[in-house]
Amino acid sequence: MTNAPSTAPEPSTAGAPPRPSGRPARRQRQFRELGVLLAVVVLITATWLHNPGFLSSQGVRDLFLGATVLAVLAVGQALVLITKNVDLSVGSVMGLSAFGTGLLFVTFPGLPVPVAVLAGVVIGLVCGLLNGLLVTTVQVPALVVTLGTLYAYRGLNHWWADGGQVNAHDMPSAFLLLGRISVLGVPLPAAVAIAVVAAVGFYLARYRSGRELYAIGSNADAARLSGIPAARRVMVAFAVNGALAGLAGVLFAARYGTVDSTVGTGMELQVVAAAVVGGVAIAGGVGTVYGAALGAVLLTTITAALPIWRIDQFWHQAVVGALILAAIALDRLLALRTARKLRGGGARGA
Amino acid sequence: MDPTEVPPPLALVDVTKSFGSVRALRGLSLELRAGEIHALVGENGAGKSTLVKTIAGVHRPDGGQLLVDGRPTGFAAPVDAQNAGIAVIYQEPTLFPDLSVAENIFVGRQPRTRWATIDRRRMRHETEGVFSRLGVRMDPDRPARGLSIADQQLVEIAKALTRQARVLVMDEPTAALSGVEAERLFTVARTLRDSGAALLFISHRFDEVFSLCDRITVVRDGAFVSCDPTSELDVDTVVRRMVGREVTSLYPKEEAEHGETVLEVEGLTRDGVFADVSFSVRAGEIVALAGLVGAGRSEVIRAVFGVDRYDAGSVRVQGRELAGGRPKAAMAAGIALVPEDRRQQGLVMESSIERNATATRRRPLSRLGLLRPSAERASAEEWGERLNLKFGRLDDSVSTLSGGNQQKVVLAKWLSTEPRVLFVDEPTRGIDVGTKAEVHRLLSGLAGRGLAIVMVSSELPEVLGMADRVLVMHEGRVTAELDRAEADEESVMYAATGQRPSEAV
Numbered sequence: 102m103t104n105a106p107s108t109a110p111e112p113s114t115a116g117a118p119p120r121p122s123g124r125p126a127r128r129q130r131q132f133r134e135l136g137v138l139l140a141v142v143v144l145i146t147a148t149w150l151h152n153p154g155f156l157s158s159q160g161v162r163d164l165f166l167g168a169t170v171l172a173v174l175a176v177g178q179a180l181v182l183i184t185k186n187v188d189l190s191v192g193s194v195m196g197l198s199a200f201g202t203g204l205l206f207v208t209f210p211g212l213p214v215p216v217a218v219l220a221g222v223v224i225g226l227v228c229g230l231l232n233g234l235l236v237t238t239v240q241v242p243a244l245v246v247t248l249g250t251l252y253a254y255r256g257l258n259h260w261w262a263d264g265g266q267v268n269a270h271d272m273p274s275a276f277l278l279l280g281r282i283s284v285l286g287v288p289l290p291a292a293v294a295i296a297v298v299a300a301v302g303f304y305l306a307r308y309r310s311g312r313e314l315y316a317i318g319s320n321a322d323a324a325r326l327s328g329i330p331a332a333r334r335v336m337v338a339f340a341v342n343g344a345l346a347g348l349a350g351v352l353f354a355a356r357y358g359t360v361d362s363t364v365g366t367g368m369e370l371q372v373v374a375a376a377v378v379g380g381v382a383i384a385g386g387v388g389t390v391y392g393a394a395l396g397a398v399l400l401t402t403i404t405a406a407l408p409i410w411r412i413d414q415f416w417h418q419a420v421v422g423a424l425i426l427a428a429i430a431l432d433r434l435l436a437l438r439t440a441r442k443l444r445g446g447g448a449r450g451a
Numbered sequence: 452m453d454p455t456e457v458p459p460p461l462a463l464v465d466v467t468k469s470f471g472s473v474r475a476l477r478g479l480s481l482e483l484r485a486g487e488i489h490a491l492v493g494e495n496g497a498g499k500s501t502l503v504k505t506i507a508g509v510h511r512p513d514g515g516q517l518l519v520d521g522r523p524t525g526f527a528a529p530v531d532a533q534n535a536g537i538a539v540i541y542q543e544p545t546l547f548p549d550l551s552v553a554e555n556i557f558v559g560r561q562p563r564t565r566w567a568t569i570d571r572r573r574m575r576h577e578t579e580g581v582f583s584r585l586g587v588r589m590d591p592d593r594p595a596r597g598l599s600i601a602d603q604q605l606v607e608i609a610k611a612l613t614r615q616a617r618v619l620v621m622d623e624p625t626a627a628l629s630g631v632e633a634e635r636l637f638t639v640a641r642t643l644r645d646s647g648a649a650l651l652f653i654s655h656r657f658d659e660v661f662s663l664c665d666r667i668t669v670v671r672d673g674a675f676v677s678c679d680p681t682s683e684l685d686v687d688t689v690v691r692r693m694v695g696r697e698v699t700s701l702y703p704k705e706e707a708e709h710g711e712t713v714l715e716v717e718g719l720t721r722d723g724v725f726a727d728v729s730f731s732v733r734a735g736e737i738v739a740l741a742g743l744v745g746a747g748r749s750e751v752i753r754a755v756f757g758v759d760r761y762d763a764g765s766v767r768v769q770g771r772e773l774a775g776g777r778p779k780a781a782m783a784a785g786i787a788l789v790p791e792d793r794r795q796q797g798l799v800m801e802s803s804i805e806r807n808a809t810a811t812r813r814r815p816l817s818r819l820g821l822l823r824p825s826a827e828r829a830s831a832e833e834w835g836e837r838l839n840l841k842f843g844r845l846d847d848s849v850s851t852l853s854g855g856n857q858q859k860v861v862l863a864k865w866l867s868t869e870p871r872v873l874f875v876d877e878p879t880r881g882i883d884v885g886t887k888a889e890v891h892r893l894l895s896g897l898a899g900r901g902l903a904i905v906m907v908s909s910e911l912p913e914v915l916g917m918a919d920r921v922l923v924m925h926e927g928r929v930t931a932e933l934d935r936a937e938a939d940e941e942s943v944m945y946a947a948t949g950q951r952p953s954e955a956v
Contacts, residue, residue: 307568309561316547316558323545326509327558328530386549439597 133380133435137395141402148406155409164405165291166280166356170195170349172294172397174368175375176301177345179393180338182376183305185318185385186236186243188339191346192368193254194228198350199364200258203267206276214276221351222344228254229343233336251369255362262362269358280356290352297345298394305390314338318385374421375400378428399424458521459484460649461506461537461618466515468501468673475501477673478515483618483649488640490664490681491653493693494912498673499653500542503622506651507539508532538616542623543744544603548596553578555595556610581609586635599926600745601628608636612643619643620651625659629949637663655911656944657686669693702916703892705899709919710734711769713903714786714872716755719764724750725927728764732872732903737894739918740907742947747927748907749791752874756788757781768872782811787865789858791876791907797861798849805831805845808863834863838893855886862893873897876907891917911940925949 145164149156174191181188202221205212228250235246269277284292305311317324317331324331354360373383379396381388400421407417461483468476476498483489493499504510505517508526516523519535526532532539546555553574554561562573578591587605595606604624611619621640625633640663644650654660660667660681667684669676669692676692712733719728725747732738740748754761757778766773768784781788790796798807808831809816816826831845838859842852849857858878865873878894879887894917898904908914914921921938923931923946931946 309559309563309569312550312554312561312569313559315549316554319547319549320545323547326507326529326541326545328528328533329559330530386547 133432134389134392134395136431137379137392137399141395141399144399144402144406148409152409155406160405162288164402165288167405168398168401169288169290169294169356170353171368171371171375171401172394173297173345173349173352174372175379175393175397176298176390177342178372178376179379179381179388179390180301180305180314181243181342182373182381182383183314183318183385183388184335184338185321186335186338187247187373187383188229188232188243188342189247189369189373190228190232190250190254191342191349191372192365193251193258194225194343194346195350195353195365195368196362197228197254197258197261198222198224198347199354199360200262200267200350200362202351202354203272203360204261206272207267210273212273214273214279217276218279218348218351221354222347225347225350226340226344229340229346230336232343233339236339237332237336255366258362264362266359266361267354272354272358276355277358280352280358290356293348293352294394297348298390301341302390310334310337315386318387320386371400372397374425378424380428380432382432396428457485458518460520462518462521463502463506464516464518466502466505466512466517468505468510468512475673476505476512479670479673479675480515481651481668481675481678483651485617485647485649486644487666488644488650488652488664490660490667491651491670492655492657492660492667492689493670493676494910497670497693499670500622501673502670503539503541503620503651503653506532506537506618506620507541508537533614536617537620538611538614538618539620540604540607540611540622540624544600544607546595546598546603546606549594551592551594552589552598552606553591555606556581556613560614577613578609581613584612584639585609586632600743601632604628605632608639612639616648618649618651620653622653623655624652625654625656633659655940657689660689661686702913703888703895704737704917705895707735707895707899708901709736710901713769714755714905715767715770716751717765717767719751719754719761719766721750721754721759721761725754725924728924728929730922730929730932732905734871734901734903735898736919737898737904737906737917739914739921740905740924741909741911741914741921741943742924744909746924746947748924749876751924752788752876752905752907755781756786756874758788782868785869785871787811787868787870787873789861789865789873789875789878791880793854793857793861797864798857800850801848803846804835804840804842804849804852804860807849807860808834809867811864811868830867831863834867838863838866839889853886855882855890858882858886858890862890866897870902872903872905874905874907877909878906879908879910879913911943914943915939923947 145156154160174195178188178191198221201224202217205217205220232243232247232250235241235250236243239246279289282289287295305314313324313329313334316327316329317334321331350365353364375396376388376393377383377396378399379388379392379394381393403420403424404417407414407420459482463479463481465478465480466476467474467478479498479502481491481502491499491502501510505512508529508531511525511527517526518524524535526535547558550558556578557574561569562577564570575591582589582591585605585608587609589602589605595603598606605628608624611621624636628636637659640650640652652660652664664681666678666680667689668678669689671693710733712731715731717729720726728751730738740751742748750759753759754775755766757776757780760776766775768786771784773784774780794800799810805827809827812830813822816830817823828845834840835842835845840859840863841856849860852860875894879890882890891913894904894906906917915938918938919935921931921933921943922929923933923943925947926949930949931942933942933946
């Protein structure tokens with residue numbers, strides 16, 4: 102009884118792939134993220150060959166720093182997208198956090214830097230929690246809720262800033278240094294982003310609650326029947342996303358030194374684009390934060406490379422758009438191929 | 452076995468539950484004892500699935516009590532039922548397509564390492580363990596997406612087994628399984644019983660019920676009928692109690708003259724959904740499409756009607772080829788389709804009764820492109836009368852009607868197009884018994900007047916009571932075509948599960 106009788110007919114395994122061919126789905130996902138990585142490498146190499154100045158130490162720094170903010174935001178967005186929700190307010194949240202951090206330095210000139218950083222993250226966390234609360238309790242689609250909070254948070258920021266801005270000389274040099282120093286050759290903000298990606302990626306893959314985010318996005322009804330506390334998980338996803346948007350705001354302030362109330366305007370769509378290019382499905386349940394971060398790197402690299410190829414900046418958005426369409430087409434193609442492979446012939450399986 | 456000494460792990464006392472005006476459970480009592488397999492039988496719509504969901508904590512009962520170990524308990528959510536040691540295998544699998552098979556089995560309770568991370572190796576190992584207990588060969592790492600219904604059901608069973616529940620509820624677990632797989636499941640069920648678990652087994656297959664179960668509870672129309680040890684029962688008694696009335700009165704099938712062939716479907720194929728489906732229907736004939744949920748029956752009629760495209764085959768109405776993929780052409784050729792889900796597909800729920808009833812005939816009822824309200828109303832009134840529709844006012848929204856009357860509005864909408872062929876998909880799902888008989892009488896009368904009817908139904912009594920011929924589908928193929936005389940519960944079930952009874956080989 103403990104051994105599968107090998108002589109028994111196997112009517113149930115028509116859909117299962119033969120053992121040696123391994124794990125088609127997992128391999129496909131890896132392939133998907135490798136594809137984005139490959140695109141980044143090819144783009145950088147080609148641009149470097151075209152103009153070696155692209156990879157000067159300053160060029161590398163710019164690449165890293167440019168990708169940092171977008172990557173941190175994309176990681177948070179991926180968390181939300183995986184649960185089949187979306188957060189359009191991240192640009193506004195990031196703006197609030199950036200300006201809030203700056204304003205703190207103006208109001209309390211002697212404020213220790215870690216406290217300010219923490220304050221920025223907390224601002225984001227509160228905004229994210231509010232999003233999550235609205236989505237889970239009012240039961241309105243996240244798209245609508247966060248479209249509302251996109252404007253609400255931005256309006257709050259304008260009212261708060263009252264047309265003013267915080268300049269670099271208002272901020273302590275220790276804070277601005279955060280954007281300049283390097284850890285093992287990597288600019289500190291980029292190192293922070295890498296740590297965030299690794300931590301969230303590990304959490305999603307290896308913790309029950311992380312896997313439950315995928316479950317919720319994959320089949321919400323089944324998640325309820327399985328006793329997964331879906332509302333709480335979704336709320337946490339939004340809260341973490343908000344906190345990461347807050348962190349992105351702090352990193353932005355530290356890097357540029359000058360912030361006004363328009364910081365982060367329009368970022369939300371870039372962020373969603375990065376996640377989608379990186380293989381995170383809008384329909385939920387699919388994708389990794391590694392992919393989302395790579396998508397952010399790819400988008401930033403394109404932005405940096407276009408001038409070197411002397412391609413008009415006007416083309417930038419068209420290129421990004423084409424990339425999104427290509428990514429979606431690729432995902433669809435891979436999904437169809439996997440479906441065919443998994444079905445393994447026969448009339449069933451649609 | 453005195454229940455007053457050791458309280459049963461799970462008991463229901465006088466449980467009631469209503470959905471709107473439909474009373475799904477009216478005072479149902481049930482006692483699941485440790486070390487016993489308890490069968491629950493009843494017709495479709497008798498309230499079995501509602502009962503299962505009440506036990507599982509999905510529905511909260513309106514009245515009555517749920518006793519766990521003799522103590523009144525209220526389940527606010529499925530997780531409460533799980534914590535009380537109750538595992539449920541639902542009729543329709545509830546898997547996560549994007550997660551691996553192993554993760555589906557262990558979702559929410561994956562084995563963990565010291566650092567609270569998921570122990571993938573152990574999860575994989577335990578999955579293989581439970582699969583070998585069930586005699587299943589499936590890669591634990593493959594995603595659940597693309598599994599056949601039977602394989603999905605096996606994953607559900609594995610999930611329930613690994614919960615090591617004290618109470619295991621199985622809602623038609625064998626409906627999609629082959630004989631070998633079902634037999635393995637029974638072996639496991641008996642092992643669980645002998646180790647002291649309480650099992651509730653719901654099935655339409657009497658041979659399974661009688662060979663596996665210790666006691667049988669019969670329910671009808673949401674109410675308790677009887678509960679006896681299996682040894683004191685036989686199939687006839689159980690069936691009589693289940694139906695509770697003469698079958699003939701519920702299925703008033705009139706004999707009708709069969710005329711010329713009206714609809715011919717040949718080799719219809721939609722890749723991955725159904726393949727090589729051929730049948731023909733004559734005027735005055737009722738042909739039933741039977742089979743399990745997911746066998747592709749609704750998909751076939753949707754394709755014939757042109758809602759979905761098909762990849763190969765042909766459809767002829769009165770000898771003339773019908774182009775695929777165009778519902779308008781199908782309507783013009785005289786086909787009508789009463790869909791499976793009347794709320795989503797059959798009606799505009801917020802719209803008025805008259806609007807819905809005349810939705811198929813906007814053109815004849817309008818002048819110069821504008822609808823004439825008086826013509827709409829007159830037509831709706833006429834059909835309301837013909838179908839004995841019970842309503843307040845014709846401009847009330849359809850959502851105010853009961854399920855049976857809503858179905859009549861859908862029927863009116865299509866019958867008023869004066870079709871030659873009528874497709875009805877689950878015509879009496881979610882309709883109370885009285886109106887059910889009325890719908891049956893109506894269909895029978897329509898056939899008597901020369902309409903060709905194709906009926907998709909999951910209710911075996913309905914299929915057997917109404918159809919002149921039964922086409923049985925299994926996993927997208929027609930596996931049997933049975934005359935009224937040959938069709939019985941067994942022959943249809945065999946074909947629907949893709950098996951052949953020994954005499955037919």
